[in-house]
Amino acid sequence: MAQETEMRAKKLVHEGSTIHKEKPFVYVLSSKVRTEYCDFCMKKGKFLKCSGCHYVYYCGKICQKDAWNVHKFECRNLKRIAPRTLPDAARLLARLIHILRKGGDLTKSYYLENCFRMYKDLMSHYPNIKGDQQRMEHFTSLCAVLFDFLGDDSLPNSAELMGMYGRMCINSFNIIDQELQCLGTGMYLGASVIDHSCNPNAVAIFEGPILHIRALKTLQYLDWSEIRISYIDVLNTTKDRQKELEAAYYFLCQCPRCLAPEPPEINAAACPNDQCDNYIDAESASANDKCGKCGAAITENFLELFKQVIEFTDIHLQNMKQLAYFDVCEICLQKQRGVLHKFNIKHVKTLDLAFQSSIDFQKWDFARTYALELVDAFHKYYGQMHPITGLLHLKLGKILVFEEKDAFAFDHLTKAYQILKITHGVNSTIFKEELIPLLQQTRMTVPR
Known part of the structure; x- marks a missing residue:
């Protein structure tokens, strides 16, 4: 079995191949487009408003039913705080708290037949977050919002919550439509194994919230240690790209382009x-x-x-x-x-x-x-x-x-x-x- 897996891994990967496909571990639709896109499948169309919170919209009964497992915990709270709205980052963090409490920490997301990532494999970057004034201010404001939204009993302790916040900041993908307009934010456990390059050999493309990693070049075989996507827009000078990467992800890029x-x-x-x-x-x-x-x-x-x-x-x-x-x-x-x-x-x-x-x-x-x-x-x-x-x-x-x-x-x-x-x-x-x-x-x- 190990030999068969190795042979498959050594198979030529053609440019344009989908080398990874993944559903989000947790995601949220941007509030800027919440009346234009389905909160679950992120498609455009005619919508039904949630009769409970009157905040989220769905393209039909099927999506509304499929979304209920996650939405039910937030529905009453969204209604309670109305007409105030919840910032996208706070809503994503609240959903992450809910998913982890429902056993999400045991979820395995496979990127090879025998290789997977779990929530605990994501780095929290706790010391970096702690020393980042801008992010600490953001985290403090989110804590206040979440306290109002969830209540004190539902919140993890501050250290655990900061660990969640750090993982969310560093490992989130912008979910984009096919014209590369941002629709929301999501965390993808398997895809978090992919490192950055300013000269990538793969690209992240989305169909709704479903992530597709596609090869931009023909590869002799699939070696995940060599797969690179770009975390940022590379239309910039090396100095400015490095500055953006260090501020957002706490590393200096050493790719050939840099x-x-x-x-x-x-x-x-x-x-x-x-x-x-x-x-x-x-x-x-x-x-x-x-x-x-x-x-x-x-x-x-x-x-x-x-x-x-x-x-x-x-x-x-x-x-x-x-x-x-x-x-x-x-x-x-x-x-x-x-x-x-x-x-x-x-x-x-x-x-x-x-x-x-x-x-x-x-x-x-x-x-x-x-x-x-x-x-x-x-x-x-x-x-x-x-x-x-x-x-x-x-x-x-x-x-x-x-x-x-x-x-x-x-x-x-x-x-x-x-x-x-x-x-x-x-x-x-x-x-x-x-x-x-x-x-x-x-x-x-x-x-x-």
């Missing part, structure tokens, strides 16, 4: 000659230096302008972390043109926000322009095989179909096909119901 020199364009200025596509290392450049490609002079005024635009952009990117404003993005981009290089990470981030907000406001001309500028940058920073890159091609293809530019649309939809069949899979909703019909539609009008 150890390698950064692309020189990532913090660069554009060449003052608008006919030249070279980059200028503004940090080391001084007045009277020249572009190494075209010989254009680098003036003191240009370096000062670069510094001002970077500071201006930083302020607005920080302010738009939760919500992008189209007009603000436009102002930032106007200031950046001719000053920041096209691959400067702050310019790319601004373009991305401008693209998303232009779609929200149905400004299709702007959206197409921004998407076309983003394509090369996304391939550079996310890589050729990444769900974000695939979705960019899909969205651009949809815009071009709307504009009746089918030949261009077909090209981008084909690129989306090549990526999304790996990252999402041919049976995913977005692949079957969105991409394939558009491809078939445009293929019929493209000259052969």
Whole structure:
């Protein structure tokens, strides 16, 4: 038996293979979308409101019945505290308390035939949490909320509760839809075995709350010690990625991408000659230096302008972390043109926000322009095989179909096909119901 298991483990893993599939140990739908998605299966549709708490919604009687085992303990309390609502983190922690009291600590989540993880295998990071002022403030506020919601008798002691909080913080996944919009948060015991890399060989994709880990590259065999996903958005400098990982997960990444020199364009200025596509290392450049490609002079005024635009952009990117404003993005981009290089990470981030907000406001001309500028940058920073890159091609293809530019649309939809069949899979909703019909539609009008 051991030999058979080893032989299966040594089998070639093709790119696009689902190497792990798992239901959440505990999860919660985001309160921001609670009236738009089913609280149990996380699908969109027509809903029934829970007649008890009037807070959660279900897509039908089946989901309501399946959810009752977890929802019944919170239903009366949600009704009791109304019209106040429970923060998502507090609701997730309350559900975790309930599940553990019902024997959840004995749950085994298998990632191989004979390998599994249990709740006790998750690290609590107790000393790190204790020394983290921001998280301690959050934990203290959650304790007050939970005391009001559950009552003193239902709460574990403070040390045990902090251990739960630490495990929740470090091991939670953002549950995202197929367009990578956040729908909620969940803990997955088996998948918690997977470490991080800024250059991952696997990706986490969701169908409702069900987690799928898919291989982005062909692997000689499945070795879980070598499987890596990215815990964060990698569209950032190494310094900022390291800062984010240390703050959220208490480690410094040592992946090849973090150890390698950064692309020189990532913090660069554009060449003052608008006919030249070279980059200028503004940090080391001084007045009277020249572009190494075209010989254009680098003036003191240009370096000062670069510094001002970077500071201006930083302020607005920080302010738009939760919500992008189209007009603000436009102002930032106007200031950046001719000053920041096209691959400067702050310019790319601004373009991305401008693209998303232009779609929200149905400004299709702007959206197409921004998407076309983003394509090369996304391939550079996310890589050729990444769900974000695939979705960019899909969205651009949809815009071009709307504009009746089918030949261009077909090209981008084909690129989306090549990526999304790996990252999402041919049976995913977005692949079957969105991409394939558009491809078939445009293929019929493209000259052969």
